[in-house]
Amino acid sequence: MINGKKVLALLGQPNSGKSTLFNSLTGLKQHVGNWPGKTVEKKEGSFIRNGEEIIVADLPGSYSLSANSDEEMITRDYIASGKADAVCILADSSQLERSLFMLADYAGIQVPCFLVLNLADVAKDQGKEINIKALAEKLSIPVCLLSAPDSKNYESFYKCLDEAFDKKTLLDSAALEKAYEAIEGYSELKSIIPDDAIKGYSSAWLSAKVIEGDKAACEKIIPLLNPESKRKYEAVVAKIQKGSVLTGQCKFAWIDDLLSGVVNKVQKKAEFTKFDKAITHKVWGKPLVILIVIGGLLASFIPALPFMGIGMGISALIAPLQEALLGAGAHPIVTGIICNVVIQSVAYIVQMLGFVFGVTFVFGLLEEVGIMARVSYVFDNTMARFGLQGKSVMPCLVSFGCTMGGAAGARVIDNWGQKVLTIAIAWAVPCGAAWSIIPMLASNFFGAGAVIIIVAILLIMILHMFVTANIFGRILVKKEDRYGMIMELPPYHKPKVGALLRYVLGRTKDTFLRVMKVIIPICLIFWLLSYTATGLPENTILYKIGSFIEPVTKVFGLNWKLFTAFIASSVGKEGAVGVLSALYANTGTIYGAVVGTNAANDIQTLLAVIPKAEALAFMFAITFNVPCIVALAATYQETHSAKWTAIISVYYTIFALILAFIAYHIGLLIWPV
Amino acid sequence: MRNLRDLKVGSEAIVSSISGDARYLSRITSIGITPGCRVRMLKNDKNRPLLIFSRDTMIALNKKESESILIEEVKAV
Numbered sequence: 001m002i003n004g005k006k007v008l009a010l011l012g013q014p015n016s017g018k019s020t021l022f023n024s025l026t027g028l029k030q031h032v033g034n035w036p037g038k039t040v041e042k043k044e045g046s047f048i049r050n051g052e053e054i055i056v057a058d059l060p061g062s063y064s065l066s067a068n069s070d071e072e073m074i075t076r077d078y079i080a081s082g083k084a085d086a087v088c089i090l091a092d093s094s095q096l097e098r099s100l101f102m103l104a105d106y107a108g109i110q111v112p113c114f115l116v117l118n119l120a121d122v123a124k125d126q127g128k129e130i131n132i133k134a135l136a137e138k139l140s141i142p143v144c145l146l147s148a149p150d151s152k153n154y155e156s157f158y159k160c161l162d163e164a165f166d167k168k169t170l171l172d173s174a175a176l177e178k179a180y181e182a183i184e185g186y187s188e189l190k191s192i193i194p195d196d197a198i199k200g201y202s203s204a205w206l207s208a209k210v211i212e213g214d215k216a217a218c219e220k221i222i223p224l225l226n227p228e229s230k231r232k233y234e235a236v237v238a239k240i241q242k243g244s245v246l247t248g249q250c251k252f253a254w255i256d257d258l259l260s261g262v263v264n265k266v267q268k269k270a271e272f273t274k275f276d277k278a279i280t281h282k283v284w285g286k287p288l289v290i291l292i293v294i295g296g297l298l299a300s301f302i303p304a305l306p307f308m309g310i311g312m313g314i315s316a317l318i319a320p321l322q323e324a325l326l327g328a329g330a331h332p333i334v335t336g337i338i339c340n341v342v343i344q345s346v347a348y349i350v351q352m353l354g355f356v357f358g359v360t361f362v363f364g365l366l367e368e369v370g371i372m373a374r375v376s377y378v379f380d381n382t383m384a385r386f387g388l389q390g391k392s393v394m395p396c397l398v399s400f401g402c403t404m405g406g407a408a409g410a411r412v413i414d415n416w417g418q419k420v421l422t423i424a425i426a427w428a429v430p431c432g433a434a435w436s437i438i439p440m441l442a443s444n445f446f447g448a449g450a451v452i453i454i455v456a457i458l459l460i461m462i463l464h465m466f467v468t469a470n471i472f473g474r475i476l477v478k479k480e481d482r483y484g485m486i487m488e489l490p491p492y493h494k495p496k497v498g499a500l501l502r503y504v505l506g507r508t509k510d511t512f513l514r515v516m517k518v519i520i521p522i523c524l525i526f527w528l529l530s531y532t533a534t535g536l537p538e539n540t541i542l543y544k545i546g547s548f549i550e551p552v553t554k555v556f557g558l559n560w561k562l563f564t565a566f567i568a569s570s571v572g573k574e575g576a577v578g579v580l581s582a583l584y585a586n587t588g589t590i591y592g593a594v595v596g597t598n599a600a601n602d603i604q605t606l607l608a609v610i611p612k613a614e615a616l617a618f619m620f621a622i623t624f625n626v627p628c629i630v631a632l633a634a635t636y637q638e639t640h641s642a643k644w645t646a647i648i649s650v651y652y653t654i655f656a657l658i659l660a661f662i663a664y665h666i667g668l669l670i671w672p673v
Numbered sequence: 674m675r676n677l678r679d680l681k682v683g684s685e686a687i688v689s690s691i692s693g694d695a696r697y698l699s700r701i702t703s704i705g706i707t708p709g710c711r712v713r714m715l716k717n718d719k720n721r722p723l724l725i726f727s728r729d730t731m732i733a734l735n736k737k738e739s740e741s742i743l744i745e746e747v748k749a750v
Contacts, residue, residue, distance in 0.1 A: 013703075063700065063704055064699065064702075066699045068699055068700060095729040096729075097705070097728045098704070098729060098730050101703055101705065105703070212698075212699055213695035214695075242691070243698070244695060244698035244702045245691055245702060247702075248703075248707045249708065249709065252707055272715060280716055280718075280721075282719070373733075380722050380733070380735075381720045381721060381722075483735070483738070484734070484735020484736075484737060484738040485733050485734065485735045486700050486701060486704055486732070486733075486734055486738075487704075488704065488730055488731065488732055489731040489732070489733055490731075
């Protein structure tokens with residue numbers, strides 16, 4: 001119960017269709033946050049059943065209830081907290097034997113539950129028939145079949161839910177406990193360990209966990225034992241070997257018994273489709289994944305277009321509004337803040353959001369269909385070098401287009417530390433905006449030498465990713481948390497587009513609000529710093545600060561103008577050249593250049609006045625600078641950590657300046673002043 | 674005895690024993706690989722995880738770790 005409302009918790013292995021069920025039940029009524037004190041994403045929502053509001057908690061996905069990860073600990077603690085009035089355990093009907101492991105691991109927990117056999121449509125296609133009634137009798141809990149893509153057919157699900165709530169149905173674990181008795185030491189442990197050493201967990205369940213060597217359970221149990229029991233306990237534990245294998249065999253034997261006579265035996269062959277053959281191909285697998293990402297990026301633009309239209313519409317309001325305000329006698333500073341800071345930021349963010357919406361949707365789709373797991377397999381060895389799972393390649397590839405999209409795409413990574421690390425290295429990938437200005441600048445300044453610069457940028461990118469992965473990886477993905485891959489490649493699922501779309505819309509709204517909170521203050525500060533009543537850059541605060549610290553920035557090859565453009569490039573890279581034009585040639589304003597309202601860039605003037613070594617330093621500085629303020633805000637949104645967002649930003653600023661320093665001094669050797 | 678890594682593509686085997694630390698054992702068990710279960714090798718490429726089929730499920734496994742899964746080859750059905 002939470003505030004007198006009933007709580008339903010969803011428990012299931014990855015690919016059991018848990019998120020789809022959660023999205024279908026709650027629609028837009030969901031909230032994503034963090035579990036208190038943990039970095040695991042917490043999804044909660046609600047729905048109305050018989051006029052009563054029911055809260056749904058989506059427990060983090062895991063393969064078992066062992067204490068191997070934060071996700072599993074949170075799941076266990078949540079069940080022990082007594083908040084859930086019923087737990088809905090999901091299993092995949094098409095792989096019943098394996099996916100009922102979660103149910104077997106749950107057996108012995110004294111919280112009402114019911115079983116949902118999801119993906120019933122897939123099982124039916126395999127010719128599998130499941131006798132639900134017989135299964136429910138054996139387990140003494142409600143059981144139903146569910147095809148998640150078929151939302152009209154939830155009646156049997158709701159019936160089970162009602163029954164679990166009303167009758168507080170507990171899973172019958174007697175047969176499994178009987179099987180455990182064959183394990184040496186189990187019976188002795190069970191007689192020593194009290195029920196409820198962890199609230200809601202029976203002594204049988206706890207004994208099995210002790211046999212499995214579950215540290216968290218042992219820590220709870222040991223202080224409760226009297227000296228004599230403790231001695232016995234230690235003697236038993238010392239003798240146990242490969243406990244998880246022993247209990248695992250009992251669990252699967254129990255599942256076999258459960259299913260005998262309940263499911264018809266269908267000999268299922270490995271489903272290795274043509275697509276699987278192609279995507280897992282030794283040679284063609286990786287190019288195919290990259291093609292999928294490019295296709296996904298292009299597809300992302302379709303849902304993104306309406307957002308861009310709205311954003312541009314908002315932008316178009318600025319000029320008339322500005323005139324009207326000034327005409328009505330409003331102060332230029334007030335008008336500037338309203339028009340150039342607030343409205344311009346909103347317009348900019350709405351345009352960018354389209355892309356976030358697109359990427360979240362397309363990636364969500366790839367995840368739901370089952371393609372993401374294949375990507376993970378194909379890129380496992382590559383990304384393992386960074387301490388990451390194969391999926392992490394996706395955000396990095398997307399970042400060639402847009403770092404904000406990359407950060408949003410990191411959502412598919414289920415471990416927080418790996419997610420933050422992925423975003424941190426994805427920042428090193430020069431985004432579309434960098435690619436739109438660097439080759440242009442380079443070919444203007446260095447002619448054919450531009451090719452060398454682009455190759456150098458790509459090499460530094462790879463080096464940067466390695467260095468960053470090394471520095472941050474140590475803290476974010478601890479050595480003991482780095483394992484080899486053990487992952488299911490699920491059969492392809494038909495996605496539930498409607499539910500996914502509602503979820504993505506909700507996420508986009510959340511992102512919008514959070515991004516606004518970050519961007520408006522930063523834009524405001526930047527606007528104030530670059531404000532000039534006379535139109536001359538020398539009147540801005542930026543100039544005063546810039547010229548004051550110029551002796552320092554000169555070391556990096558950046559005079560105050562270049563340094564100002566460098567700072568501006570961390571707000572938006574597209575604007576960096578415009579800022580230079582504004583400063584060197586007086587075309588437009590600094591702020592206007594950054595938010596994209598300045599007209600022309602005056603490259604000819606720049607060529608005449610900027611020495612080559614400084615230009616070189618500048619190019620490296622802005623390419624590897626903080627990608628842009630929207631990417632920063634998206635990083636904050638995805639990592640839920642202001643601390644890590646700040647650490648990554650400062651790190652990138654420093655790294656960019658170091659690269660500028662190196663580039664500048666190499667430049668001085670080539671083109672001595 | 675041979676380990677899982679040695680199993681050729683298309684061949685089948687019964688897992689005879691698994692060893693490793695408690696964490697590994699717990700993870701490998703929870704995905705359904707236990708002594709006595711039948712596995713079929715789907716893919717065994719260089720520089721890629723193994724791809725096997727077991728308990729109706731396609732599973733990708735790290736190669737190095739799979740050396741601790743010992744098997745007895747059986748005739749494929």
